[in-house]
Amino acid sequence: MEETGIGIWGVPLAIFAGAIRVSTPFIFVSLGEAITERSGRINLGLEGTLVFGAMTAYAVAVMTGSPTLGVLAAMMAGAIFGLIHGWICKFPKVNDIAIGIAMMQFGLGMAFFLGKSFIQPVAPKLPSIPLGGWSSTPQVQAALNINVLFFIGAALALFLFWAFKNTRIGLILRVVGDSTDAARAMGIHPDRVRLLATVVGGSLAAIGGAYLSLYYPGSWNEGISSGQGLMAVALVIFARWNPIGCFLAALLFGGAGALGPALQSVGVTQGYYLFYAAPYVLTLVILIATSSPTRSLAGAPGALSLTK
Helix, strand or coil, rough: CHHHHHHHHHHHHHHHHHHHHHHHHHHHHHHHHHHHHHHHCCCCCCCHHHHHHHHHHHHHHHCCCCCCHHHHHHHHHHHHHHHHHHHHHHCCCCCCCHHHHHHHHHHHHHHHHHHHHCCCCCCCCCCCCEECCCCCCCHHHHCCCHHHHHHHCCCHHHHHHHHHHHCCCHHHHHHHHHHHHHHCCCCCHHHHHHCCCCCCCCHHHHHHHHHHCCCCCCCCCCCCCCHHHHHHHHHHHCCCCCHHHHHHHHHHHHHHHHHHHHHHHHHCCCHHHHHHHHHHHHHHHHHCCCCCCCCCCCCCCCHHHHHC
């Protein structure tokens, strides 16, 4: 009877487990981008930050034997990328989007160049929490074996949702994102706030990269990201710059990304590979659905380059 039940619930279980695994990088990149965009700046360079963070985390974990040090090193690398991006964007007549694309290519190139010697070595993986010990079914145990970064991402989404509305820092971030002139009138330095927001956003995006190389898929190679950094920008727009919305949208994207592997895991041998394109199709649909020449995006920061 139990085997029959697992047969019925095999695909949902596989999608659930896959959604959690695949969504974790999306959570951190989207939350980082939400912070950056709330300040009035868009960062399309997070794809490069994500990949460089993955390489840095893997390299440090290989050399030190500590995945925790790998994550911390990735955060530092992401912060440096955000610092460079934010510093360049403060100059007059500099386009955020153009700088983001340049930083993306720079990050990808640096990661591929510096990471060549770390493709073969095996790094220690980040720990996970086995919440399925109560079940004797391997599929349930696998579905509930959840990495600690997922829980940290969920807690961070709740904290940011509260902080944006109830803290002085959140108020400053929203004022700067909505109106540069109003921020200056209040004695706030918009460039400084945006610089710090970009640094924090880059640091969080790099955590997503560390998850990719140190847990799932748990290796370093040049195609590790598959465009997740860019898709996260669409995810933030879809979530209307709401941290909890970012978390839920990341789960949606993760579930879409898990469709192909889930079907394959239950014995579907034909056509399953078409579902590997689901996250990219979803991104395209979201961008089309949220685009309109006659109305502005609800919840969009007024000073965001995307809305100008």
